[in-house]
Amino acid sequence: MKNSFDEKILDEASDWLKAKQTVILATVIQTWGSSPRPVGSHMIINDKGDFSGSVTGGCVETAVVRESLKIIKQNIPFKKIEFKVSNENAWEVGLACGGEVAIFLEHIN
Amino acid sequence: MKKKLLDAVINKKKENVAFAIITNLENGEGCIFEKGKPLDKNFIKFEKNINLYFDKKKNGIIDGTNIFVETYFLPIKVFIVGAVHIAQYLVSFANTLNFEISIIDPRGYFASEKRFPGINIINKWPKEAFEELKPDKDSALIALTHDPKIDDPALQYAIDKKFFYIGALGSKKTHENRCDRLKKSGYTDEQIKKIFGPIGIKLGGKAAPEIALSIISQLVSEVYKKT
Numbered sequence: 437m438k439n440s441f442d443e444k445i446l447d448e449a450s451d452w453l454k455a456k457q458t459v460i461l462a463t464v465i466q467t468w469g470s471s472p473r474p475v476g477s478h479m480i481i482n483d484k485g486d487f488s489g490s491v492t493g494g495c496v497e498t499a500v501v502r503e504s505l506k507i508i509k510q511n512i513p514f515k516k517i518e519f520k521v522s523n524e525n526a527w528e529v530g531l532a533c534g535g536e537v538a539i540f541l542e543h544i545n
Numbered sequence: 546m547k548k549k550l551l552d553a554v555i556n557k558k559k560e561n562v563a564f565a566i567i568t569n570l571e572n573g574e575g576c577i578f579e580k581g582k583p584l585d586k587n588f589i590k591f592e593k594n595i596n597l598y599f600d601k602k603k604n605g606i607i608d609g610t611n612i613f614v615e616t617y618f619l620p621i622k623v624f625i626v627g628a629v630h631i632a633q634y635l636v637s638f639a640n641t642l643n644f645e646i647s648i649i650d651p652r653g654y655f656a657s658e659k660r661f662p663g664i665n666i667i668n669k670w671p672k673e674a675f676e677e678l679k680p681d682k683d684s685a686l687i688a689l690t691h692d693p694k695i696d697d698p699a700l701q702y703a704i705d706k707k708f709f710y711i712g713a714l715g716s717k718k719t720h721e722n723r724c725d726r727l728k729k730s731g732y733t734d735e736q737i738k739k740i741f742g743p744i745g746i747k748l749g750g751k752a753a754p755e756i757a758l759s760i761i762s763q764l765v766s767e768v769y770k771k772t
Contacts, residue, residue: 441643
């Protein structure tokens with residue numbers, strides 16, 4: 437059996453929009469290995485860099501915020517990003533647990 | 546995601562129906578899927594696979610496509626019989642864990658809106674309440690009154706309808722007596738064994754929130770038990 441796991445992040449996104457904030461929705465769309473959060477997990481980020489929810493166990497959230505701020509600034513409507521184990525590129529983050537995760541970032545507008 | 550779609554999603558959640566959000570990861574377009582309702586024409590060729598994901602309550606990218614499916618199904622229904630002190634803590638745990646709670650208690654002075662703000666309270670006897678609510682087998686019963694005339698009919702109903710979780714508060718002795726009564730009413734040992742009694746996992750605490758935690762832990766572990 438399964439229970440529905442609605443963490444009400446979308447409801448919160450709606451509240452942020454009502455408060456005239458720019459909102460990016462991050463969704464876990466794919467995982468490989470032992471990634472900490474299941475597919476469908478959400479996080480929202482506003483133009484000030486405030487965030488709510490999570491896409492991993494705190495492993496890549498900072499990078500997701502940074503990437504979100506970048507796409508707000510460049511006015512990119514959506515973007516897919518991936519994080520791997522000991523990712524040696526720009527972020528210096530990655531999943532210590534050995535998992536991989538793909539995240540879809542999209543502007544809500 | 547368009548704001549219009551987000552608004553539609555928020556409304557769907559309020560309507561208490563199962564649905565899915567479908568997103569095309571290639572162009573960012575999205576729509577709502579609802580079983581048996583016409584699907585947005587841009588997604589029509591994926592309809593069969595979307596249905597498959599939906600039926601399995603599964604989230605993910607449909608193989609070989611750029612279509613992401615995110616399902617929203619209804620929470621498990623938990624019926625608490627007895628609007629007692631422990632129930633007040635159960636309600637707060639269950640909210641965070643996304644169970645849908647209803648409280649049944651014919652005693653109006655217990656089951657008041659004041660004690661349980663925002664909770665579905667039914668001031669009726671269990672049999673009458675269940676006939677009105679029509680729960681399915683994906684439901685749970687937590688019987689807390691340890692008063693046979695309130696708990697027993699609820700337990701009998703839950704056994705008959707094969708609830709996935711049935712628990713009853715009370716000491717070992719209370720539970721033995723309860724089992725004897727059920728036996729006399731014609732229930733088999735196998736049926737009676739389905740009742741968790743004394744309810745809850747062993748945590749050791751005796752305070753109301755601790756008992757509530759032990760009950761809710763047992764409930765969650767039963768939800769995810771491999772069958």
